Amino acid sequence: MVGALFYLQYHSIANRLLMRLRRLRQPKYLLGGIVGALYFYFYFFRYLFGFSGGRRSGMAMMSPSGTHLALYESIGAAIFLIAILLAWLLPHERAALAFSEAEVAFLFPAPITRRGLIHFKLLRSQGAILFTTFFLMLVTNRFGGKFWIHAAGWWVILCTLNLHLLGCSFARTRLMDRGITPWKRRFVVLGLIGACAAAIGIWARKSLPAPNLDQMSNFDAVQNYVQGVLTSGPLPYLLYPFRLVIRPYLAPNVHAFVFALPAALLITFLHYLWVVRADVAFEEASVEASRKTAQKVAAVRSGNLRSANVRMKGRRAPFALGTTGPTAPAFLWKNLISAGQVFTPRLWILFAATATAVCSFLAQFSQHSAIVSALGISAAMLVVWSMFIGPQLLRQDLRQDLALADLLKTYPVPGWELVFGELLGPAAILTALQWLLLLISGALLLTSPPSYLPATTTLAIGASAALVVPVLNVIILQIPNAAVLLFPAWFQVGKDRAQGIEVTGQRIIAIFVQLLAFIVALIPAAIVSGGVFYVVWNLLDRDLAIFLASTAAAIILAAEAASGVVFLGRLFEQFDLSAELPLS
Amino acid sequence: MIEVTSLTKLYGDFVAVDDLSFGVGAGQVMGLVGPNGAGKTTTLRCLSGIIPPTRGAVRVCGHDLASDPIPAKRNLALFTDEPRLFDYLTVEQHLAFTARIYQVGDYKSKADQLLEELELAAKRKSLPGELSRGMKQKLVIACGLLHDPKVIYFDEPLTGLDPYGIRRMKDSILKRSRDGATIIISSHLLHLVQEICSHILILKNGRKVSFGTMQEISRQYSDEPGEANLEAVFFKATGEEGR
Numbered sequence: 001m002v003g004a005l006f007y008l009q010y011h012s013i014a015n016r017l018l019m020r021l022r023r024l025r026q027p028k029y030l031l032g033g034i035v036g037a038l039y040f041y042f043y044f045f046r047y048l049f050g051f052s053g054g055r056r057s058g059m060a061m062m063s064p065s066g067t068h069l070a071l072y073e074s075i076g077a078a079i080f081l082i083a084i085l086l087a088w089l090l091p092h093e094r095a096a097l098a099f100s101e102a103e104v105a106f107l108f109p110a111p112i113t114r115r116g117l118i119h120f121k122l123l124r125s126q127g128a129i130l131f132t133t134f135f136l137m138l139v140t141n142r143f144g145g146k147f148w149i150h151a152a153g154w155w156v157i158l159c160t161l162n163l164h165l166l167g168c169s170f171a172r173t174r175l176m177d178r179g180i181t182p183w184k185r186r187f188v189v190l191g192l193i194g195a196c197a198a199a200i201g202i203w204a205r206k207s208l209p210a211p212n213l214d215q216m217s218n219f220d221a222v223q224n225y226v227q228g229v230l231t232s233g234p235l236p237y238l239l240y241p242f243r244l245v246i247r248p249y250l251a252p253n254v255h256a257f258v259f260a261l262p263a264a265l266l267i268t269f270l271h272y273l274w275v276v277r278a279d280v281a282f283e284e285a286s287v288e289a290s291r292k293t294a295q296k297v298a299a300v301r302s303g304n305l306r307s308a309n310v311r312m313k314g315r316r317a318p319f320a321l322g323t324t325g326p327t328a329p330a331f332l333w334k335n336l337i338s339a340g341q342v343f344t345p346r347l348w349i350l351f352a353a354t355a356t357a358v359c360s361f362l363a364q365f366s367q368h369s370a371i372v373s374a375l376g377i378s379a380a381m382l383v384v385w386s387m388f389i390g391p392q393l394l395r396q397d398l399r400q401d402l403a404l405a406d407l408l409k410t411y412p413v414p415g416w417e418l419v420f421g422e423l424l425g426p427a428a429i430l431t432a433l434q435w436l437l438l439l440i441s442g443a444l445l446l447t448s449p450p451s452y453l454p455a456t457t458t459l460a461i462g463a464s465a466a467l468v469v470p471v472l473n474v475i476i477l478q479i480p481n482a483a484v485l486l487f488p489a490w491f492q493v494g495k496d497r498a499q500g501i502e503v504t505g506q507r508i509i510a511i512f513v514q515l516l517a518f519i520v521a522l523i524p525a526a527i528v529s530g531g532v533f534y535v536v537w538n539l540l541d542r543d544l545a546i547f548l549a550s551t552a553a554a555i556i557l558a559a560e561a562a563s564g565v566v567f568l569g570r571l572f573e574q575f576d577l578s579a580e581l582p583l584s
Numbered sequence: 585m586i587e588v589t590s591l592t593k594l595y596g597d598f599v600a601v602d603d604l605s606f607g608v609g610a611g612q613v614m615g616l617v618g619p620n621g622a623g624k625t626t627t628l629r630c631l632s633g634i635i636p637p638t639r640g641a642v643r644v645c646g647h648d649l650a651s652d653p654i655p656a657k658r659n660l661a662l663f664t665d666e667p668r669l670f671d672y673l674t675v676e677q678h679l680a681f682t683a684r685i686y687q688v689g690d691y692k693s694k695a696d697q698l699l700e701e702l703e704l705a706a707k708r709k710s711l712p713g714e715l716s717r718g719m720k721q722k723l724v725i726a727c728g729l730l731h732d733p734k735v736i737y738f739d740e741p742l743t744g745l746d747p748y749g750i751r752r753m754k755d756s757i758l759k760r761s762r763d764g765a766t767i768i769i770s771s772h773l774l775h776l777v778q779e780i781c782s783h784i785l786i787l788k789n790g791r792k793v794s795f796g797t798m799q800e801i802s803r804q805y806s807d808e809p810g811e812a813n814l815e816a817v818f819f820k821a822t823g824e825e826g827r
Binding site: 315317321322323325327330333334337338401404406409410411412413414573574576577 | 655
């Protein structure tokens, strides 16, 4: 039976790899593959093969060795312990093994024992564990050490954790079958944690010198105190089994690794026995879990990451939508409802309340004017940063809706109006966030004005920024939307959301092209506003020059944005779904 | 109401629809049948403006779908076999959004009536993810009928419906037809097509094999006079024994 399950796993992985290799015959994937491979080489692999240049030698100093090895081992063990405690504390569901819907359909009715299904699950999880091991090895290998020791160490840690989580889910189910509710279980676990924490606290108070808060700004002092708590007294005994699991990964040489491995493998093997000997009915919960997983996968593949991760609720409309008039507000209305899954009124109130509280608090410390004004400038820098990050995060536009392009195409709406409406949602949210940041920045800078920035100039810059950012947002949002209409296959809209090194490469190319397009779009506005600024400053006043220059820039940018919307509208009207996207 | 002239759709070298011409008048119900890959869905997508034809023209209520798409689309509704909905809008929000898109002024009373008819009134606040497949299909129908379309396309309309839903759907199609709507139904369910369609268009490999009323195509393919069995006609028309 295991042979058949191994056959299924082997061929699934082999066919997936073959499909990706065949895909490289298309130039767009080949180019992406080359760029992606270069990225992975320069960022990870060159450290693996030792062609590191000067960077690794510096990072290698951070590798856990010498006197701090025990500390790092204890910290790793403590993290492992916390992960395991959470597994005993938080979940309330019955045991459910993660199967795909196809696996449920094929394997559950097949003459396979429950233990056989567990073996299949363990075999299948090896794919994810090996991939994660490889990735973590690449990342951690940058800090020095032997890559195969890191790989083997990670594999042992991940396997043991995986087996423990599985065994824990079986144990929880058995407790539930015996009438012990999740809350009773949590009470007992929390009681044990509390008892252990109390014992450690009492011991630390009696045995260790009290931490000197004045010395706590010194990193070494903090490290020494933590090391004292973790490596002496009762905690090392509590952490001992977890340290055994962590030890192979942290082994500084081959000898230490060979010495540490048997104990770690023994713990892993004991976990394996615990799991395969469990006789818990997991089938019903697994069927439900597989259905939910399939829904998540479908949501991710259709580009809707949010609905995959957030349990959606019906959201109140942001404003009453009339039944007649231009249709662009209807798309804004729809996309604000969509964004309302994340940007709830509660979140906005929290933003505003936090900003007000922080500003009021900081205003009391006007003697520390350098800190307050630095925070004000940081808030202004966040506005610039949000322009580049915001459009990547706020995707309530054509990127979200292109999966439903066949439906949009049936609407009696001109292309430009549809595109404009689609852009308004993320542009409005981004603008609201930026205006809030500008208000915070202005309040802080006016409270403690830096010597080089008079209050009138702060006001002029703030008003100018507030004027320009909405138009800039519309322009910058047009770039990814134009990209999905021009090169939909590159941007993975629709149901075939591809993965792999070549897709990473495509994304790197896309980010580069978007940045370039944005800079080109800024050139005309920069030239005109520069001219206006120069003339007005020489003739009248600097602050007025700032405001008038930004007004001129906003007008030029608005004209560009309007041309862009018309262009995108035409693109949408000419967009041939049959040629570009897989139709359902 | 709908006139199709030399409609051709190519996917690269592959001819999905080949020089298709036909017309369907007000109050007529046309069944679009053919084996898998015959070009039925591609035809419907071209007729509804989702994909542009490579050649040919489609006129809806006198408006050319390519050069005058907005008034043409205002008169159209397409119901696909897979419900296409926004997963973050509730049932009533779908109707409000559709009303604005199609500029339906008095949509509320009509929406209430449709929700009652389709037994969705209790699900007003529900998201599509909370609806069964059949209910999603009903929501799509409610949205599609909100603006009283004059031309309606159905692509496998009975998929996912229970027997009550099937009966209601058939009654609804016939009622719309009696009220003067032009209806095109693409389906593999030949008994459904025979039961409710006044005209039949049989496609094979993107080409028109036969078009006419049920009696006309029966006469064309039937050996015995008076026989009117669409299933027998279909196999003769699309199989090797087809003329």
